[in-house]
Amino acid sequence: TEFLKTHWVAILLIVAGTFLRFYQLPEKGILFGDSGHDLLLAAEAVEQRQVPMLGIASSLPRFHQGPLTIWLSMAIYAVVGFEPAWYFWVFAFIGCLALIAIYEFSLVWLNQKIGLLALALLAFSPLAIAHSRMVYHTVPIAFLTVVVLWFTSQLLERHKGSWP
Numbered sequence: 001t002e003f004l005k006t007h008w009v010a011i012l013l014i015v016a017g018t019f020l021r022f023y024q025l026p027e028k029g030i031l032f033g034d035s036g037h038d039l040l041l042a043a044e045a046v047e048q049r050q051v052p053m054l055g056i057a058s059s060l061p062r063f064h065q066g067p068l069t070i071w072l073s074m075a076i077y078a079v080v081g082f083e084p085a086w087y088f089w090v091f092a093f094i095g096c097l098a099l100i101a102i103y104e105f106s107l108v109w110l111n112q113k114i115g116l117l118a119l120a121l122l123a124f125s126p127l128a129i130a131h132s133r134m135v136y137h138t139v140p141i142a143f144l145t146v147v148v149l150w151f152t153s154q155l156l157e158r159h160k161g162s163w164p
Helices: 002-022 033-047 067-080 084-109 112-124 126-132 141-156
Strands: none
Touching: 002 084, 002 112, 002 126, 033 067, 067 084, 084 112, 084 126, 084 141, 112 126, 126 141
16 A cells, blocks of 8 residues: 555546556557558568568658567567458557656665656657557667666666666
């Protein structure tokens, strides 16, 4: 109960942000040409049993999309095939992880007020909500940015868990 008393506002913000990311999903999920192209190439990679180490070529062939989202799409395809709902749910879940991660990071390294402010901005930002509702390589950026900040701060503090 002490936890709930201390973090009740954050819990409400996370619940509200999660609702906004999952409401009418997958019917209102965002799938556009580039993301559909990425999904087709991920499926092709699974079918050909190849792992694209650089990711897939972008619209400028000398550049590549990062491989992490492609690998995630490949894993989803390997389990459920082309069932779009699962892609939307997994990517929305990553957006929800970002909500929790930004609050936790702020609690540990900054303070609760900054954590609540950052959480509120991420929970209700229309662009952050839209990003969480699409299947695209930009979705994990918020979550992975917090993960990098966490490990960088661990490294600066010289903690044993700082090697990643």
